[in-house]
Amino acid sequence: MTSVKTVLISGAGVAGPTLAYWLARHGFRPTVVEQAQGLRSSGSPVDVRGPAVGVAEAMGIMPMLRAAATDVTALTFVDDNGRRVGGMRLGQTRGEVELPRFDLATILHEAAHEEAEYIFADSIATLAQDDAGVDVTFERAAPRRFDLVVGADGLHSRTRRLVFGDESRFVRHMGVWIATLSVDGLDLAPHEMLMHNAPGRALALHPNRGNPGAAFIFRGPWEPGFNHRDTAEHKRLLTAAYSGGGWRTPEILQRVSATDDLYFDSVSQVRLDRWSAGRVALLGDAASCVSLFGDGSTLAMVGAATLAESLAATPGNLAEALRRYEQTHRTLVAPKQRNVARAASLLVPATRIGITTRNVAARLLSLRGLRTDPSTRPTVPSPRFEESTQRSVVSADDDRAGGASGGQ
Ligand SMILES: Cc1cc2nc3c(=O)[nH]c(=O)nc-3n(C[C@H](O)[C@H](O)[C@H](O)COP(=O)(O)OP(=O)(O)OC[C@H]3O[C@@H](n4cnc5c(N)ncnc54)[C@H](O)[C@@H]3O)c2cc1C
Numbered sequence: 001m002t003s004v005k006t007v008l009i010s011g012a013g014v015a016g017p018t019l020a021y022w023l024a025r026h027g028f029r030p031t032v033v034e035q036a037q038g039l040r041s042s043g044s045p046v047d048v049r050g051p052a053v054g055v056a057e058a059m060g061i062m063p064m065l066r067a068a069a070t071d072v073t074a075l076t077f078v079d080d081n082g083r084r085v086g087g088m089r090l091g092q093t094r095g096e097v098e099l100p101r102f103d104l105a106t107i108l109h110e111a112a113h114e115e116a117e118y119i120f121a122d123s124i125a126t127l128a129q130d131d132a133g134v135d136v137t138f139e140r141a142a143p144r145r146f147d148l149v150v151g152a153d154g155l156h157s158r159t160r161r162l163v164f165g166d167e168s169r170f171v172r173h174m175g176v177w178i179a180t181l182s183v184d185g186l187d188l189a190p191h192e193m194l195m196h197n198a199p200g201r202a203l204a205l206h207p208n209r210g211n212p213g214a215a216f217i218f219r220g221p222w223e224p225g226f227n228h229r230d231t232a233e234h235k236r237l238l239t240a241a242y243s244g245g246g247w248r249t250p251e252i253l254q255r256v257s258a259t260d261d262l263y264f265d266s267v268s269q270v271r272l273d274r275w276s277a278g279r280v281a282l283l284g285d286a287a288s289c290v291s292l293f294g295d296g297s298t299l300a301m302v303g304a305a306t307l308a309e310s311l312a313a314t315p316g317n318l319a320e321a322l323r324r325y326e327q328t329h330r331t332l333v334a335p336k337q338r339n340v341a342r343a344a345s346l347l348v349p350a351t352r353i354g355i356t357t358r359n360v361a362a363r364l365l366s367l368r369g370l371r372t373d374p375s376t377r378p379t380v381p382s383p384r385f386e387e388s389t390q391r392s393v394v395s396a397d398d399d400r401a402g403g404a405s406g407g408q
Helices: 015-025 051-059 062-067 101-112 158-164 231-242 249-258 296-313 318-338 340-347 352-367
Strands: 006-010 029-034 045-048 074-078 084-089 097-100 117-120 124-130 133-138 144-146 148-151 171-182 192-198 201-206 213-219 263-270 280-282 392-394
Touching (some): 006 015, 015 029, 015 051, 045 051, 045 296, 051 062, 051 296, 062 097, 062 101, 084 352, 097 101, 124 148, 158 280, 171 231, 201 249, 231 263, 296 318
Antiparallel strands (some): 074 084, 124 133
16 A cells, blocks of 8 residues: 555544644644534543553643643542442542543644644545545535545544444443533532442532533433434433432432533443554544543543554555554553443442442442552543542541441
8 A cells, every 4th residue: 555644534532633643743644624613522521541641741741631630539429418428539640630521632632733734613424445545525625535534533433434334333332321511500529529329320520620510320221213412312311310319419400401511422332343444544432432431531542642653653554554553552442341341330330239339348448558459440430430540449437427328
């Protein structure tokens, strides 16, 4: 295959701008097309951790990420009455940072925007590739030809659909649903996230630097005909799942019915045998979504850097570059995809006994002063539900409001 110079990236979320930055730095000419009018705002917290910290440091954006950090240091489990019944310390290590998704996307975009061409409010309409390039038509812009097209357009990737087929073949519902919304004006302690559980359901409140957010996570089977854009249907599903719920559930459900900015989706994994077909490759959630509660932003950033590096390392051999990218990045993705069931059992225990057991385990670990081993640590939620490293468990005895009550 001929060498690659021009690269069209679909999607300006987390993976897309990171790839644009690294491609420009390696001498490629990236163009990013984003269907939204501008950077889409979701204030839900995401984490930059593990190998993504190295990527961010090499981009020189770590000080900006730190300045935007949420600085939440504890997750506290509460019962129906808001009493603390257990929890975990959320200490970040090795420079890791949790920050609102919007800030991460903005900082990544700013790092790349001078070297990359950005087209907002547009989307790929068709793709037709031959040995030498890809002919692209857009919904609005004039048709163009690129050497390579990368789909970084998220869980419901259109690029993937156009080239690999319908998402029902690749997207697996993990038996859990997630919804997030902002809950302005809620009075929350600045460094503590609260979580209430009922069997198969969780409601978390995150202070998010004065822009508090709520997250619902609940177990449920796949809804035939589910449409991730149908907000009215999402509100109906949420209300049905949480009606009669304790703690602050009624109050937050009222916010749900009033909001026009509800993020709601299936906690899904994306699994494909190949992440590329000829001159079209997939990246981030489009290629390998781990689930909406694990490592999406971290893996999106690292995968982008790996893809750019692989393309630069084998000029003139696109097939080899894409093979290298996939081989290298799959070693990070595969173990994360295996962790999802454990994450679900920690965040949304299915039974009341499961909830009590989780809370007791949290207390025991804390009393024994254990810090979680990074390879065995539980996944810890935020409204964005990403894992973080070195989270230790904090005792319910820290609860000045009355200690464990069991049951929640
Ligand atoms: C608006 C939004 C809100 C989110 N909120 C949450 C949340 O609250 N909790 C959570 O767990 N995860 C959330 N996510 C998902 C999370 O951001 C990703 O899992 C993670 O960042 C992986 O990054 P990514 O770049 O692969 O995908 P994403 O961050 O999903 O980025 C994909 C980008 O592609 C764009 N796009 C989609 N289709 C097209 C198209 N046809 N043409 C051009 N561009 C397209 C999207 O607008 C988006 O900017 C959200 C994603 C989005 C887009």
